[in-house]
Amino acid sequence: MRVPIIRLGRILLISIQTDLTDNDALCLQSDLIKKISDTEAQGVAIDITALDVVDSYMARIINDTVCMAQLLGADVVISGVQPFVALSMVEMGSDLIRAECVFNLEQAMKRLEIRMSTRGDICLKRDNYVQ
Amino acid sequence: MSSDLIRVPINGISDIICARLTVRREAARIGFSTADQTRVATAVSEVARNVINYATEGVCTLRDDSNSDELHLQVTIEDHGPGIDNVVEAMRDGYSTGGGLGAGLPGTCRLVSLFNIESRQGLTRVTFSLIRKRA
Numbered sequence: 352m353r354v355p356i357i358r359l360g361r362i363l364l365i366s367i368q369t370d371l372t373d374n375d376a377l378c379l380q381s382d383l384i385k386k387i388s389d390t391e392a393q394g395v396a397i398d399i400t401a402l403d404v405v406d407s408y409m410a411r412i413i414n415d416t417v418c419m420a421q422l423l424g425a426d427v428v429i430s431g432v433q434p435f436v437a438l439s440m441v442e443m444g445s446d447l448i449r450a451e452c453v454f455n456l457e458q459a460m461k462r463l464e465i466r467m468s469t470r471g472d473i474c475l476k477r478d479n480y481v482q
Numbered sequence: 483m484s485s486d487l488i489r490v491p492i493n494g495i496s497d498i499i500c501a502r503l504t505v506r507r508e509a510a511r512i513g514f515s516t517a518d519q520t521r522v523a524t525a526v527s528e529v530a531r532n533v534i535n536y537a538t539e540g541v542c543t544l545r546d547d548s549n550s551d552e553l554h555l556q557v558t559i560e561d562h563g564p565g566i567d568n569v570v571e572a573m574r575d576g577y578s579t580g581g582g583l584g585a586g587l588p589g590t591c592r593l594v595s596l597f598n599i600e601s602r603q604g605l606t607r608v609t610f611s612l613i614r615k616r617a
């Protein structure tokens with residue numbers, strides 16, 4: 352199952368709707384970094400409400416994806432970490448998600464907009480702007 | 483109240499999701515809290531992933547061992563792969579022969595009430611239980 356990546360101006364939005372297999376997650380990772388680079392997106396919001404288990408492998412994929420996005424120049428905000436997922440992750444001591452986390456996608460978008468407004472980047476790919 | 487065993491084959495990556503859905507459903511049926519359902523589903527996910535990574539295939543067995551005092555779900559995950567060279571080392575945080583973080587087994591151990599691992603060439607068996615006093 353391919354997870355769609357939606358573009359809203361300079362922000363890419365990903366809402367994971369079902370449990371992801373390892374392959375789905377790796378696929379999403381490569382789709383995302385390609386899309387960030389193609390669009391010079393400055394922000395990425397990832398909603399993981401639908402993930403009701405995040406084992407150490409999935410946590411690592413999320414962390415790696417965040418690092419890759421940051422290397423390219425995009426900020427990442429994660430939303431919707433389930434309470435019992437947070438509990439299991441901390442108890443397991445699995446490497447915690449290194450991105451900023453918020454409750455929902457709306458807050459994620461707000462947070463990204465605030466961050467982007469203070470970056471002062473010059474946009475070379477003008478056509479990507481949606482006013 | 484020991485009931486029938488539930489067996490879930492672990493032959494491929496998609497079986498990891500199947501196994502953790504099955505264990506979550508069974509934990510809910512027995513009466514474990516949502517937090518405990520998530521703990522045991524996460525534990526199954528970790529150990530089942532090792533089966534796929536290091537032994538290619540195995541089987542996950544669930545047993546309801548509850549009695550009038552406590553809720554008790556026992557999970558056994560076994561494979562007939564190469565075995566673990568050094569079980570004590572494998573339980574140590576940071577030990578990995580697979581290029582992982584080596585966090586899987588020690589992390590799983592922290593999520594459950596009882597944890598046991600036996601391994602030799604041709605058989606690795608990880609058994610763990612979630613046990614809670616009845617309210």
Ligand SMILES: Nc1ncnc2c1ncn2[C@@H]1O[C@H](COP(=O)(O)OP(=O)(O)OP(=O)(O)O)[C@@H](O)[C@H]1O
Binds near residue numbers: 577578580585
């Ligand atoms: N079923 C198995 N068969 C053979 N060896 C195993 C098995 N399970 C674990 N091991 C060995 O034990 C080591 C530790 O396992 P553990 O799950 O703790 O870490 P990992 O799988 O290497 O990394 P992580 O789980 O953090 O991604 C593995 O690297 C592997 O050498």
Ligand SMILES: [Mg+2]
Binds near residue numbers: 528531532582586587
């Ligand atoms: Mg592992």
